[in-house]
Amino acid sequence: MPVDLAELTAEIAAAMAGAEDRGQVARYIPELAGVDPAQFGIAIATADGRMFAAGDADTGFSIQSISKVFALTLALGKVGDQLWERVGREPSGNAFNSIVQLEQEHGIPRNPFINAGAIVVSDVNLGGHQPRVAIGEILRFVHYLTGDDSIAIDEAVAASEGATGYRNIALANYMRAFGNVRHSPELVLGLYVHQCAIEMSCRQLALAGRYLMLDGRHPDGGRVVSPGRARRINALMLTCGHYDASGDFAFRVGIPGKSGVGGGILAIVPGRASIAVWSPGLTEAGNSRLGGQALEILARRTGWSIFSPPEEGD
Numbered sequence: 157m158p159v160d161l162a163e164l165t166a167e168i169a170a171a172m173a174g175a176e177d178r179g180q181v182a183r184y185i186p187e188l189a190g191v192d193p194a195q196f197g198i199a200i201a202t203a204d205g206r207m208f209a210a211g212d213a214d215t216g217f218s219i220q221s222i223s224k225v226f227a228l229t230l231a232l233g234k235v236g237d238q239l240w241e242r243v244g245r246e247p248s249g250n251a252f253n254s255i256v257q258l259e260q261e262h263g264i265p266r267n268p269f270i271n272a273g274a275i276v277v278s279d280v281n282l283g284g285h286q287p288r289v290a291i292g293e294i295l296r297f298v299h300y301l302t303g304d305d306s307i308a309i310d311e312a313v314a315a316s317e318g319a320t321g322y323r324n325i326a327l328a329n330y331m332r333a334f335g336n337v338r339h340s341p342e343l344v345l346g347l348y349v350h351q352c353a354i355e356m357s358c359r360q361l362a363l364a365g366r367y368l369m370l371d372g373r374h375p376d377g378g379r380v381v382s383p384g385r386a387r388r389i390n391a392l393m394l395t396c397g398h399y400d401a402s403g404d405f406a407f408r409v410g411i412p413g414k415s416g417v418g419g420g421i422l423a424i425v426p427g428r429a430s431i432a433v434w435s436p437g438l439t440e441a442g443n444s445r446l447g448g449q450a451l452e453i454l455a456r457r458t459g460w461s462i463f464s465p466p467e468e469g470d
């Protein structure tokens with residue numbers, strides 16, 4: 157029998173409201189340290205155009221590394237498969253902000269979803285312009301995907317990370333030394349911290365992810381990316397979207413997902429659903445603790461793991 161998604165989202169939100177171990181809110185970006193960990197939201201946009209939401213699904217949060225999905229989509233649109241000469245496609249097995257592999261691997265980051273890889277993607281998206289121009293382009297892309305022009309950048313979060321992001325400054329400079337960052341690190345990071353500081357609610361994020369469940373199509377009929385590209389972005393989300401906990405996420409949930417240290421996760425069930433969950437407390441690996449648990453329950457109850465055979469009438 158098909159699952160009632162209205163009931164299920166409400167049930168998951170209620171279970172998460174009472175959860176005791178909620179993880180730790182990110183502290184290394186000062187502006188994020190003050191976010192109330194008691195919050196939880198979930199929103200599901202389905203392929204047939206319905207939306208189910210529960211909990212704090214309309215509260216805005218910092219999407220942080222989830223922005224790497226949209227930035228990657230734009231960069232692939234600009235340089236196509238040439239991007240893969242500068243960024244790999246393998247899980248890193250290291251923390252999101254690790255520098256350790258870069259020396260051995262000649263300044264080529266393992267994948268576009270760790271910070272080093274996303275910084276190279278920002279270098280591509282900068283394309284000789286001022287950060288302001290490239291930031292405008294990413295925001296316009298998100299407006300187009302959601303149909304919501306109210307989505308904006310939280311300038312306080314961007315400034316907070318810009319002032320304290322010493323690891324990212326190190327990563328950008330290190331890759332500059334290898335020639336894999338081509339603009340000034342300061343300009344590239346200007347773009348990077350602003351894209352991370354985009355604020356969205358679960359409902360908005362679920363809308364933004366729809367092209368990835370629809371084989372690259374915009375729900376309004378246009379094409380955002382080719383089917384093959386949508387498939388590959390989903391593959392990268394499954395293998396690299398949760399950093400060194402990507403294997404565990406695939407094991408427990410079995411759905412492509414991209415997390416951010418703001419506590420959000422965007423998860424894509426190809427052909428079925430674009431899901432956003434948010435709870436600010438994180439695991440040690442920097443992924444939303446309750447967000448991961450919520451998706452685990454959702455996948456089990458719906459049979460939406462990509463490793464499950466499709467059920468008739470579902």
Ligand SMILES: NC(=O)CC[C@H](N)C(=O)O
Nearest residue numbers: 220221252271352416417
């Ligand atoms: N995992 C994340 O969300 C990291 C993004 C954050 N802006 C950083 O660069 O550290």
